[in-house]
Amino acid sequence: MALVAVLLWRKGRPLALRVVRAFFVPKLAFVWLLMSLYVAVCVWLLAKLNLWEWPNLKSTLLWWLSVGFGSVFEAVQLKDKPNILRKLVRDAFKLSAVILFVVELVSFPLWIEVLMLPLLALLTVLTTVAEHQKDQPGIPQVLKLLRGLQITTGLVIFGVSCWLVASSVTTFWSLTTLREFGLPLLLWLMFVPFIFLLAVFLVYEEAFISLRVRPVQAPIARYARWRALVAFGWNIDGVRRLARDIWLRDITDKQGINTAIREIKNLLRLEKNPPAVSHAEGWSPYAARLFLKEYGLVTDDYHRTRSDWFAHTPSVQLNKEVLTDRASYSLNGNDRAVTRLRLEVDGSEKSDTGEVQRAFDERARTLLTKALGDERATTAYVGALAAEPEAFVVDGIQVSLSRSRWGDSGLGRYSRELSIRHPEHREVG
Incomplete structure (x- = not known):
């Protein structure tokens, strides 16, 4: 009834x-x-x-x-x-x-x-x-x-x-x-x-539907799906990586798809047994993606783009405000090592800016500790605060802080960013 x-x-x-x-x-x-x-x-x-x-x-x-x-x-x-x-x-x-x-x-x-x-x-x-x-x-x-x-x-x-x-x-x-x-x-x-x-x-439906609507990739969408089925079967992670790489690297031929599959398989093997990365090269991407794990900032897999190697995490909420404040974390580098770590907090002027700053400070100090060690982390952060917006250099590694604002005081937003750049980092594009 x-x-x-x-x-x-x-x-x-x-x-x-x-x-x-x-x-x-x-x-x-x-x-x-x-x-x-x-x-x-x-x-x-x-x-x-x-x-x-x-x-x-x-x-x-x-x-x-x-x-x-x-x-x-x-x-x-x-x-x-x-x-x-x-x-x-x-x-x-x-x-x-x-x-x-x-x-x-x-x-x-x-x-x-x-x-x-x-x-x-x-x-x-x-x-x-x-x-x-x-x-x-x-x-x-x-x-x-x-x-x-x-x-x-x-x-x-x-x-x-x-x-x-x-x-x-x-x-x-x-x-x-x-x-x-x-x-x-x-x-x-x-x-x-x-x-x-x-x-x-x-x-499979979700991963390859975007290829079917792009004129330059529509002809290879069916081939990409069948090659993914043969190469990865029910490995959901591998299928998604292939679809993403085809899109990001603008792959338009069968040879490019086969090359991407070989690369993804190799990366999956490396992730199970990560190679050692020396301090002179940078940071291990397999370790760096977990540097801020305690805050829910774990990046996706470290992968090649058209310009460099990259990984990031979608922004994570810091609070439950209507105009929520968010944090994000990303890595850049080459096929061997990460050479730049970047933490960013995006906040609203209507929020408690002091609370957001404390959240940023906490995550920034944790990231510096994981990247530089306990002894150099505090020195690097204090030096970067004093030098902002210029970089503070410690053992060749550039630590820089920056901030930006846009909009008015009522609905405006602002961002705080920490960048840790290794001497081996090369800017692209």
Whole structure:
């Protein structure tokens, strides 16, 4: 009744219908069909192994309509966070599996189950899709209501199930109930490969779509994708690096793609066993990218561009202000070593500038300590502050601070930058 109320609510109905339409867009509908066929194959295999029987149909449908559909969206997270795969496997053995087991031990009257399963499925679908449209106007309010309905419905069903089990506990424990308990776990474990392969497919789609819209690279987009598939398979990191390098270095021929693949493979091997870099050359890129790890400023992989070698981290928020202050960190150098480290803080005049300056000082001192050592770090920072905007030189390494401002005092912004430049650094372009 509560779900019907959402659909009848004058303000909520258009938003809910928008969510439903988003669920059935052609590309997404194809994913649902593919997922359903995969689950059907899993059930067929379990039946062949005598681990599934027709009495298990109810629990299978409930798993498919709830966990199956909801888990497809885990692929979106997996493509951005590959380590989440281990979490997905662990989730199969958590409390949710036990709750589902208790719920499935009992059977409600047929008319209740006929109504309950489609409504639960619709509620799950609406919630899952709404979670991925939270930036749309009005959707957060609908999502909050749908989540409340999910929790309430789940608690009611679980409570009734526990009461029925407790009232007839001796009749429930059998080989059938054991199979009911194991089935959701088996289905989930068999479903993880599908989620992983779907995530890989999404990465390929996302990585090479930009090449198809560039006239000079559109002719090689298909070749790049197949070469990536052969060279990297489900190595998400390698695929993304190749697409990025093709774009950044403006590669327009097959030979360039093959060269980029060889280079990426070599870099992946080096990252597992980084070579030593002498102080005379600069800093090890594999160590330098982690110099500010404690502040969340870890760069991406050190890679070649059209001019030099480079790595950076997207800016990280320093606070929760409306006009948030942010910090970023980047490396430049050659194929052997990093020869320039750069820290930048971008702040708003409306924020607490003293707090932002303290955040910059803390990160700057940490970076200098990692780059120069404890003894020279303080001397270098004090010297750079006194010499600003000129560089302070310590053992041939130039340490410089700079600042800039733009806009008015109300909406203006400013930046603070620390640059640590090795004698081997060569400016490009």
